Amino acid sequence: MEGIGGKRIYVENLGCAKNQVDAEVMVDELVGSGCLSVDNADQADVILVNTCGFIESAREESVNTFFALREQYPQAKIIMTGCLSQRYGKELEKELVEADGIFGNRDLRHITGLVRRILAGERVVDLPAYPLITEESDRRGKLFNFPGSAYLKISEGCNHRCRYCAIPLIRGSLRSRPFDAIIGEAERLVGSGIREINLIAQDLAAYGTDGEQKRSQFLRLLEALVAIEGDFRIRMLYIHPDAFPRELPAFVAENPKVIPYFDIPFQHAHPDVLRPMGRLGDSRTYLELVESIRTVLPEATVRSTFMIGFTGETDQTFATLKRFVEEARLDWVGSFVYSREEGTPAYRDRTATEHKAMGKRAARWQKELESIQQKLTMDRLQRFVGTEQDVLIEELVEGEDLAIGRTAHQAPEVDGLTVVMGRNLVPGTMVRCGISRVNGIDLEAIPLSGGASR
Numbered sequence: 001m002e003g004i005g006g007k008r009i010y011v012e013n014l015g016c017a018k019n020q021v022d023a024e025v026m027v028d029e030l031v032g033s034g035c036l037s038v039d040n041a042d043q044a045d046v047i048l049v050n051t052c053g054f055i056e057s058a059r060e061e062s063v064n065t066f067f068a069l070r071e072q073y074p075q076a077k078i079i080m081t082g083c084l085s086q087r088y089g090k091e092l093e094k095e096l097v098e099a100d101g102i103f104g105n106r107d108l109r110h111i112t113g114l115v116r117r118i119l120a121g122e123r124v125v126d127l128p129a130y131p132l133i134t135e136e137s138d139r140r141g142k143l144f145n146f147p148g149s150a151y152l153k154i155s156e157g158c159n160h161r162c163r164y165c166a167i168p169l170i171r172g173s174l175r176s177r178p179f180d181a182i183i184g185e186a187e188r189l190v191g192s193g194i195r196e197i198n199l200i201a202q203d204l205a206a207y208g209t210d211g212e213q214k215r216s217q218f219l220r221l222l223e224a225l226v227a228i229e230g231d232f233r234i235r236m237l238y239i240h241p242d243a244f245p246r247e248l249p250a251f252v253a254e255n256p257k258v259i260p261y262f263d264i265p266f267q268h269a270h271p272d273v274l275r276p277m278g279r280l281g282d283s284r285t286y287l288e289l290v291e292s293i294r295t296v297l298p299e300a301t302v303r304s305t306f307m308i309g310f311t312g313e314t315d316q317t318f319a320t321l322k323r324f325v326e327e328a329r330l331d332w333v334g335s336f337v338y339s340r341e342e343g344t345p346a347y348r349d350r351t352a353t354e355h356k357a358m359g360k361r362a363a364r365w366q367k368e369l370e371s372i373q374q375k376l377t378m379d380r381l382q383r384f385v386g387t388e389q390d391v392l393i394e395e396l397v398e399g400e401d402l403a404i405g406r407t408a409h410q411a412p413e414v415d416g417l418t419v420v421m422g423r424n425l426v427p428g429t430m431v432r433c434g435i436s437r438v439n440g441i442d443l444e445a446i447p448l449s450g451g452a453s454r
Contacts, residue, residue, distance in 0.1 A: 004116050005034030010044035012069060013144055014062055015052030017151045017200045017237070017413075018171075019082055019105075023050045024140040026081065026111045033112045037142050041069060046077045046115055048103075053084035053170055055339035063096075070098050077118050079103055081111075083170045089127045099123075105171070106130045109137050130156075133175055138185055146394035147428030149196040149412055150189050154182050154221065158202035159210065160240060162267075163278040163345040164310060164338065167202055174202075174210045179217070183224050190230040195430055196392055197225075197232060198412065203240040205248075216243070219251060226257045231430075231454070233408060235259045241266050242280045244289060249296035259408045260300040262293055267307045269324035270317040276349065277310060283324045290328050299383075301409040303332040306369065309362025310338040311349040318365050325372055331380045332415050333373040337362040374441065381416070381438045384409070390430045391418050391445055405431070407443065416441040430454055 051062035079101040086104040104127035157172040208217025269283040391405040403425040433445035
C-alpha cells in the first residue's frame with residue numbers, strides 16, 4: 001500500500017468554528033504521519049473539502065466548492081469531509097462518484113488511514129463512531145485563524161433538541177471534553193503565543209451537564225482557564241439564553257481575562273415562534289437578560305442570532321421581533337431564513353409548498369431586520385470613539401501604512417473590524433490604540449505613544 005510521507009495536503013474549510021477545529025486536528029494527524037500542509041490547492045496531492053451540512057444553503061456551497069475544485073484540479077485526490085459527509089455519507093457514496101473518498105467528523109484519527117488507502121487507489125467511505133471521550137485527538141499545530149487567535153472547543157453535540165436543529169443528527173448528543181484536556185490545550189495555545197482564546201461549543205453553559213453531577217461546570221472551567229499564566233484574553237461564543245448562568249456577568253466583571261462579550265442566540269422574541277422551536281423565552285425575559293448583563297457590565301458587548309420564517313411567523317410576530325431588536329440595542333446581530341431540515345421534528349410542521357411561500361416573505365423580513373440592526377450597530381459603536389482599546393493585529397494592508405485588527409468587542413469572522421493606521425505593526429500582537437471614528441460597522445484607530453506591539 002502506498003505511503004503518505006511527503007504528500008501535500010490542502011484543506012478547503014467551510015462552515016463554523018467547530019468545523020475549523022476539526023480541520024486543524026485532521027491536518028495535525030496527517031502531518032504527524034509525514035504529510036506536508038500547503039496553503040494553496042494548486043500545490044496539493046490531496047484536497048480535503050471540509051463541508052458544512054447544517055442548512056440547505058451551506059450544503060449547496062459545500063457541493064459547489066467540491067465540483068469547482070474537482071474541475072480545477074483533476075489530478076488531485078479530493079475527499080469530502082465534515083458535517084455534510086457525516087449526515088449524508090451513504091447518499092454521497094452513491095451520488096458523488098467524483099469524490100475519491102467520504103469521511104465523517106467523529107473519530108478524526110481515522111483520516112490518516114483513509115488518505116493512505118485512497119492514495120493506493122481505493123475509493124473509501126468512512127463514517128466512524130466517536131471514540132472514547134478520553135481518546136479523542138485534540139492536537140493542533142497549524143491553525144487556520146489569523147495570527148494570535150485560536151478557537152478552543154470545550155464540548156461536542158447538543159442536548160437542547162431545538163425542533164428545527166440538525167446538529168444532534170450530525171454531531172450527536174452532548175459530549176463534554178475532559179476538564180484536564182481543555183486546560184492542557186489552553187496552556188499549549190498560550191505557550192505558543194496565542195493572545196485570544198475563543199471558547200466554542202453548541203452551548204458553553206451546557207458544559208458538564210452530561211456528567212455525573214448533571215450540573216453545568218462552565219464557571220468552574222472558566223476559573224481554571226483564567227488561572228493560566230500569560231497575557232491573553234478569553235472570549236465566550238454561543239450561550240443558550242434559556243440556560244444562561246445568571247452569575248456569569250459578575251464573574252466576568254471580576255476576571256479581566258474574560259472579555260465582556262456575550263453571544264446569545266435568542267432566535268426570536270415572540271412565544272408563538274419560540275415555543276414551536278422548543279424554546280422557553282419571550283421578549284420580556286430576553287430583554288431582562290440583556291439588562292441584567294449591562295447592569296453589571298455597562299461596557300458589555302451582546303451579540304445574537306435570529307431565525308426568520310419559522311413555524312408561527314406572521315406579520316405580527318415579526319413586528320414583535322423588530323421591537324425587541326430596537327429595545328435590546330444589541331451590538332451585533334446575525335440572521336438567517338429558516339431552512340426546513342429533514343429528520344428534525346419541525347420538518348413536518350409545513351409542506352414544501354408552504355415552506356417555499358414562507359421563504360419569500362422571510363427573505364423580505366430579513367432585509368428589513370438587517371437595515372434596522374445596521375443603524376443600531378453603528379450607533380452602539382460610537383461609544384468606543386475617544387476610548388483606548390487593545391487591538392489584536394491580524395493582517396497588514398499591502399502597500400499602505402495600515403493594518404486590520406479586532407478589539408475585544410469584535411469576534412473573529414462574524415463582527416466588524418478595526419483599521420489601524422500606523423507603521424511597523426506585527427500580526428499576532430496586541431497594540432494599544434485610540435479609537436478615532438466609526439466607519440460603517442468598522443472602527444478606525446491610531447496606535448498610542450507607548451502602545452507598541454506586545
